[in-house]
Amino acid sequence: QQQKAILFLSPGYVRAPHIYAISHPQGTTMTASATVPPSGTSATASARPGLGPRRASLVLSELAFHDAAVHATESEIGGDAAGQVNDNDPNALHDTDRMVKVARAFLRRTCPEFLDALGEGEGGDGAVNGRVDRKSAIDRLVKVGRNVSSTMRAHRIRSSLTLSVKSDDGDDSPAVAAPPNRRGGGKSCVLSKAKVDASLALLAEECFVLAGILQGEETRRVPKVRFGRTELQMPVVTLGCMRFQQTWKSVNDMTGVEDECQSNLVEILRYALRMGVNHIETAKMYGCSEMQIGHALKKLLDEGEVKREDVIIQTKGGISSQMTPEEFRSQFLGQLDLLGLDYVDLFSVHGLNTDDHLLWLFDHTNGPSHNLYPVLEQLRTEGKIRHVGFSTHGRTDVIRRVIDTDKFDYVNLHYHFCGSYTASGDDINGVEGNLSNVRLAREKDMGLFVISPYDKGGRLYAPSQKLRDLTLPDMEPMTYGSVWLWQHGLHDEENAPVHTIVCGAARPSDLDQPILASFLLEDDVVTLSKRERIANRLTAAMEEALGEEWASKWYHNLPNCTNAKQGTQHGNIVWMYNVIKAFGMVEFAKERYKMCAGNSKLWNTSLSKEDNMKKASPGWSWCPGTTYDPALAGRGEYDDDLKDCPEEFRHKILEAERLVHSYCAPPPEKKKKEGEEKKEEEEHTPPEVPLEWQTSYDMRPWTAYPERG
Numbered sequence: 156q157q158q159k160a161i162l163f164l165s166p167g168y169v170r171a172p173h174i175y176a177i178s179h180p181q182g183t184t185m186t187a188s189a190t191v192p193p194s195g196t197s198a199t200a201s202a203r204p205g206l207g208p209r210r211a212s213l214v215l216s217e218l219a220f221h222d223a224a225v226h227a228t229e230s231e232i233g234g235d236a237a238g239q240v241n242d243n244d245p246n247a248l249h250d251t252d253r254m255v256k257v258a259r260a261f262l263r264r265t266c267p268e269f270l271d272a273l274g275e276g277e278g279g280d281g282a283v284n285g286r287v288d289r290k291s292a293i294d295r296l297v298k299v300g301r302n303v304s305s306t307m308r309a310h311r312i313r314s315s316l317t318l319s320v321k322s323d324d325g326d327d328s329p330a331v332a333a334p335p336n337r338r339g340g341g342k343s344c345v346l347s348k349a350k351v352d353a354s355l356a357l358l359a360e361e362c363f364v365l366a367g368i369l370q371g372e373e374t375r376r377v378p379k380v381r382f383g384r385t386e387l388q389m390p391v392v393t394l395g396c397m398r399f400q401q402t403w404k405s406v407n408d409m410t411g412v413e414d415e416c417q418s419n420l421v422e423i424l425r426y427a428l429r430m431g432v433n434h435i436e437t438a439k440m441y442g443c444s445e446m447q448i449g450h451a452l453k454k455l456l457d458e459g460e461v462k463r464e465d466v467i468i469q470t471k472g473g474i475s476s477q478m479t480p481e482e483f484r485s486q487f488l489g490q491l492d493l494l495g496l497d498y499v500d501l502f503s504v505h506g507l508n509t510d511d512h513l514l515w516l517f518d519h520t521n522g523p524s525h526n527l528y529p530v531l532e533q534l535r536t537e538g539k540i541r542h543v544g545f546s547t548h549g550r551t552d553v554i555r556r557v558i559d560t561d562k563f564d565y566v567n568l569h570y571h572f573c574g575s576y577t578a579s580g581d582d583i584n585g586v587e588g589n590l591s592n593v594r595l596a597r598e599k600d601m602g603l604f605v606i607s608p609y610d611k612g613g614r615l616y617a618p619s620q621k622l623r624d625l626t627l628p629d630m631e632p633m634t635y636g637s638v639w640l641w642q643h644g645l646h647d648e649e650n651a652p653v654h655t656i657v658c659g660a661a662r663p664s665d666l667d668q669p670i671l672a673s674f675l676l677e678d679d680v681v682t683l684s685k686r687e688r689i690a691n692r693l694t695a696a697m698e699e700a701l702g703e704e705w706a707s708k709w710y711h712n713l714p715n716c717t718n719a720k721q722g723t724q725h726g727n728i729v730w731m732y733n734v735i736k737a738f739g740m741v742e743f744a745k746e747r748y749k750m751c752a753g754n755s756k757l758w759n760t761s762l763s764k765e766d767n768m769k770k771a772s773p774g775w776s777w778c779p780g781t782t783y784d785p786a787l788a789g790r791g792e793y794d795d796d797l798k799d800c801p802e803e804f805r806h807k808i809l810e811a812e813r814l815v816h817s818y819c820a821p822p823p824e825k826k827k828k829e830g831e832e833k834k835e836e837e838e839h840t841p842p843e844v845p846l847e848w849q850t851s852y853d854m855r856p857w858t859a860y861p862e863r864g
Contacts (some may be wrong), residue, residue, distance in 0.1 A: 555595060
């Protein structure tokens with residue numbers, strides 16, 4: 156059956172109806188005929204009356220996006236030898252100048268409107284153009300270049316593994332076997348030209364919509380939803396403020412902040428507020444973030460760009476065992492002063508991760524007069540705090556106990572399509588991770604804020620080749636991760652919603668993908684269909700890699716650090732194995748495993764588990780658990796930890812942990828620490844990472860300010 160794939164016009168803007176050939180998952184082939192644009196030109200259809208050329212529909216011929224990408228990545232561009240990216244060079248995509256050239260060449264043929272919006276069109280001098288500064292323009296071109304180059308690199312490599320090579324005499328000879336790190340294999344890793352074309356069409360469409368945003372022609376804004384019993388109208392995208400400040404250290408005044416950093420921060424705020432992202436979330440722990448935001452907000456308020464009542468400000472403050480109620484109050488008032496505000500809309504107890512933290516709030520060991528929660532009640536009575544919540548990296552059972560106090564209006568927690576970060580592997584009555592807490596928050600009518608969907612939710616700004624292959628051509632991984640959360644109330648058995656997800660923006664362009672993704676909610680039917688197709692592919696990949704029974708029951712009675720003799724984070728490590736095998740998330744797993752490795756270095760087997768956990772605090776409460784230890788496994792010391800796990804899983808659990816350790820463990824220390832037992836760690840060389848596990852692209856064009864040391 157032949158159908159035409161046309162993206163229809165939506166209220167508020169004209170979407171480019173890209174028409175391309177692709178094999179539909181259900182077997183229907185969708186095609187459309189169109190004239191082929193002359194070489195070096197774009198195929199722009201006649202504009203609708205009054206819309207102007209930038210609002211014109213872009214109609215391209217079959218495989219035109221693929222062909223434009225071939226031109227951009229494999230040919231001389233404008234006299235400059237951009238040439239084909241070296242597929243064997245892992246750093247090739249970090250060549251900024253090359254990526255900008257690739258982007259320009261691709262966009263000239265597919266979306267010249269975007270180049271115009273960036274001041275890069277014909278006759279443009281690349282200077283500041285309307286709402287886009289030069290640095291942001293380059294950032295966006297780098298991201299486009301990396302997307303195009305990565306897509307074509309994957310296509311070339313995989314094609315070389317499946318095609319035969321023609322010999323001189325015309326006979327077909329088998330292709331030369333690829334080296335181990337080039338062996339992707341599997342039907343999920345074969346990118347046809349049609350799929351490449353559709354994936355690049357998706358990019359071009361996003362650029363077209365983004366051009367409308369940057370030119371001020373796009374009228375839609377990020378949707379808002381009711382944030383539980385706070386009754387706040389919350390944007391589904393929140394601006395997180397832990398990536399744009401100057402430093403993680405305390406800074407006394409603005410003399411310690413570079414002008415460039417503060418200017419970047421102001422532009423991020425402007426862009427966010429203009430697009431309806433009016434929830435700004437920061438914390439005392441975020442270095443000089445509160446101070447810089449305070450100065451930026453004063454500027455925007457004084458200049459009339461925004462009204463205080465139109466912005467939702469959230470900050471967070473930590474607690475400790477020695478903190479007195481007076482100190483807790485003083486800490487908050489200091490935060491309020493840095494922000495330059497009379498009140499905050501939302502205040503969170505930051506890192507409410509353990510049962511001890513719960514005691515400090517409600518049942519302090521030094522007596523009721525030391526309880527810290529009454530301070531928040533008093534500040535709320537005074538009007539300095541409108542709503543009280545908490546953020547957490549804790550175990551699922553701890554989070555459940557905090558929610559059950561009924562003292563908090565909302566919760567910030569980790570919960571993503573691929574797991575629940577530090578809570579992954581926790582088993583609460585047969586429900587894995589934080590799903591049970593998301594459902595409990597619904598019962599309590601609490602606001603539900605998801606932490607770090609793009610970083611701790613799978614490192615989606617730098618996805619693996621395999622994950623990207625599984626989500627395309629329907630969506631990029633970042634878009635899927637967003638939509639999966641926003642539509643949680645539709646696909647969860649108990650219809651528990653997620654209200655907002657945070658984007659920790661280091662630069663204005665970091666907000667592009669979440670904003671564009673939020674526009675997809677306008678057409679729930681189409682978006683739901685795409686999301687379901689991707690979810691089905693991910694489920695199939697999980698079951699193919701792990702087996703159906705394991706995929707559904709792996710976490711049953713599997714202990715995490717609290718119930719393991721040596722604090723081993725068994726459940727979390729097995730979860731890492733699952734996402735590595737199913738989705739290729741080895742780089743993501745390395746970052747989480749590194750945290751456990753840090754705890755392992757501090758672990759002293761001559762001390763009790765409780766003393767070791769205290770020794771590793773406060774870091775332990777944020778990133779708990781130790782790594783798999785080959786020596787302990789060899790001596791059978793994990794047998795008792797796993798005694799309640801299904802018998803048929805016990806051997807596979809250890810095999811899973813061994814694999815994670817082999818790929819993710821940092822190099823073992825050579826020197827014995829004074830006064831501590833030297834671990835009998837195996838010397839090992841990490842195995843080569845398969846192609847499909849390698850990073851596809853990294854959407855961070857430069858290092859964020861606080862990460863520069």
